[in-house]
Amino acid sequence: MTPECQYPICRGSVPPALEQEGLCPLHFIRKIEARCREIRREAIRGPLPLHRRAEINQYLYGQAIILAQIATSGTRLPDDTRPCLLSVFLTLINVCERVARASGEEQEEAPLAPLPPLTAAWQAAAAK
Numbered sequence: 001m002t003p004e005c006q007y008p009i010c011r012g013s014v015p016p017a018l019e020q021e022g023l024c025p026l027h028f029i030r031k032i033e034a035r036c037r038e039i040r041r042e043a044i045r046g047p048l049p050l051h052r053r054a055e056i057n058q059y060l061y062g063q064a065i066i067l068a069q070i071a072t073s074g075t076r077l078p079d080d081t082r083p084c085l086l087s088v089f090l091t092l093i094n095v096c097e098r099v100a101r102a103s104g105e106e107q108e109e110a111p112l113a114p115l116p117p118l119t120a121a122w123q124a125a126a127a128k
């Protein structure tokens with residue numbers, strides 16, 4: 001039996017990629033959007049310390065991986081959730097850039113290095 005979303009009143013099903021979150025895809029996306037709004041506000045207040053930027057980048061990376069798992073796992077997404085899933089990827093990109101800009105980092109001059117697991121995933125994908 002597929003678990004139900006833990007969000008109040010929602011009866012959406014929780015795909016395997018979100019079992020730890022206990023949310024349906026739509027409420028997982030809404031949760032990311034809310035968290036990204038908080039991060040944007042934090043970045044607007046001024047430069048972020050290096051450790052905080054690292055925490056934020058790790059969060060953004062983790063959420064992107066989960067979203068990619070949802071998108072590629074064969075989970076049937078409602079038609080109205082698909083555009084939201086694509087949109088939240090754009091939100092993650094924009095927040096990542098905002099955090100870098102708020103810290104005085106120019107994206108063209110100093111791109112963030114991919115995190116090691118992602119690099120390994122790219123190499124594995126390229127080997128196929």
Ligand SMILES: [Zn+2]
Nearest residue numbers: 005010024027
């Ligand atoms: Zn839900």
